[in-house]
Amino acid sequence: xxxxxxxGVKRVIDYAVKIRVKPDNSGVVxxxxxxxxxPFCEIAVEEAVKLKEKKLIKEVVAVSCGPQQAQETIRxxxxxxxxxxxxxxxxxxxxxxxxPLQVSKILAALAKKEEAQLxxxxxxxxxxxxxxxxxxxxALLDWPQGTFASEVSLEGDKVKVLREIDGGLETIKINTPAxxxxxxxLNTPRYATLPNIMKAxxxxxxxxxxxxxxxxxxxxxxxxxxxxxxxxxxxxxxETVEDLVGKLKEAGRI
Amino acid sequence: MCRTARFTVHCSQxxxxxxxxxxxVTARVNLHIIITGVHEVQKAxxxxxxxxxxxxxxxxxxxxxxxxxxDYPQGSAYxxxxxxxxxMKNRDVTDPEKIKKLxxxxxxxIKELEALYFLRKYRAMKKRYxxxxx
Numbered sequence: 001x002x003x004x005x006x007x008g009v010k011r012v013i014d015y016a017v018k019i020r021v022k023p024d025n026s027g028v029v030x031x032x033x034x035x036x037x038x039p040f041c042e043i044a045v046e047e048a049v050k051l052k053e054k055k056l057i058k059e060v061v062a063v064s065c066g067p068q069q070a071q072e073t074i075r076x077x078x079x080x081x082x083x084x085x086x087x088x089x090x091x092x093x094x095x096x097x098x099x100p101l102q103v104s105k106i107l108a109a110l111a112k113k114e115e116a117q118l119x120x121x122x123x124x125x126x127x128x129x130x131x132x133x134x135x136x137x138x139a140l141l142d143w144p145q146g147t148f149a150s151e152v153s154l155e156g157d158k159v160k161v162l163r164e165i166d167g168g169l170e171t172i173k174i175n176t177p178a179x180x181x182x183x184x185x186l187n188t189p190r191y192a193t194l195p196n197i198m199k200a201x202x203x204x205x206x207x208x209x210x211x212x213x214x215x216x217x218x219x220x221x222x223x224x225x226x227x228x229x230x231x232x233x234x235x236x237x238x239e240t241v242e243d244l245v246g247k248l249k250e251a252g253r254i
Numbered sequence: 255m256c257r258t259a260r261f262t263v264h265c266s267q268x269x270x271x272x273x274x275x276x277x278x279v280t281a282r283v284n285l286h287i288i289i290t291g292v293h294e295v296q297k298a299x300x301x302x303x304x305x306x307x308x309x310x311x312x313x314x315x316x317x318x319x320x321x322x323x324x325d326y327p328q329g330s331a332y333x334x335x336x337x338x339x340x341x342m343k344n345r346d347v348t349d350p351e352k353i354k355k356l357x358x359x360x361x362x363x364i365k366e367l368e369a370l371y372f373l374r375k376y377r378a379m380k381k382r383y384x385x386x387x388x
Contacts, residue, residue, distance in 0.1 A: 015378050016327070039379055126382075184379050191368040194321040195314075 040122025
């Protein structure tokens with residue numbers, strides 16, 4: 001038991017920002033837009049830090065894949081209480097094509113290298129909404145997985161995970177090492193305050209390249225088009241009850 | 255010799271600054287007399303800034319709030335304006351007990367803001383990803 005937990009954090013466009021699609025439909029506008037840590041990743045970090053505070057694990061390592069700015073996201077994780085960071089530098093074209101499969105390959109390689117006991121990830125990112133990284137990582141490592149966790153407890157060398165499933169909750173017990181993905185109700189993440197951000201600057205962030213880990217990040221997927229969601233249709237005002245009934249009949253509602 | 259010369263220059267600059275400051279204070283006193291007709295000035299203007307041991311506490315609070323303001327829903331400019339006016343409103347407070355109380359209130363506001371941001375984010379996520387009926 002190494003007592004080490006790997007937490008994946010992703011830098012995404014801030015949840016409060018209005019997303020704009022590029023005029024050529026090749027993607028969304030990211031230049032000069034506020035970015036922050038994916039909310040589900042915050043929950044994952046919080047859970048790892050809580051486990052550490054309960055002294056159930058020894059070290060929390062935050063990992064992020066992306067360009068130079070991804071370090072800010074790692075810094076936020078460090079301010080929340082992670083011990084050290086690993087920045088897997090992927091930039092330019094590779095970053096544009098970086099998908100769940102590539103990230104999970106990187107995470108799997110890192111988990112082996114760091115001898116992690118547990119990997120905690122957010123269930124999905126709010127930019128691509130893939131919800132695949134955790135599952136793929138577990139598959140690549142051939143580790144058990146507890147996805148959509150709303151409660152996690154370590155019991156010896158097993159993890160008890162309460163999962164949110166359609167129409168209820170499911171409790172599973174899995175062996176470690178394992179992959180856990182955090183759902184919204186797992187915990188309430190703490191805020192990375194200014195003093196903690198300052199303190200986090202003293203913590204170490206190691207820079208690695210995917211090639212150092214022996215991972216090929218070429219993607220086989222091609223994005224054809226990105227479109228805005230359909231606009232909501234305007235409503236109609238009716239003068240009288242008869243009009244209303246008439247319109248409803250017309251629409252086939254009654 | 256060179257050092258002495260520089261020192262003198264420095265001193266004279268300081269003196270100049272001091273004189274200007276004194277002028278400012280006098281002007282304010284005069285204004286005060288004109289307005290109220292009473293020759294009395296609030297102490298705060300005369301207390302040297304460094305003398306207050308709570309100064310660093312207040313600055314820390316201001317910095318932390320300013321940092322939190324970057325995520326404020328109505329924008330950081332809106333928040334900064336209000337933050338500044340809230341601090342300026344209490345600029346003349348000299349009683350250490352009162353300052354301590356105000357700093358405690360500021361820390362409470364920090365807690366409130368953190369809760370606000372968390373709730374706002376949580377609600378946005380819930381609205382986007384979860385069935386509203388449940």
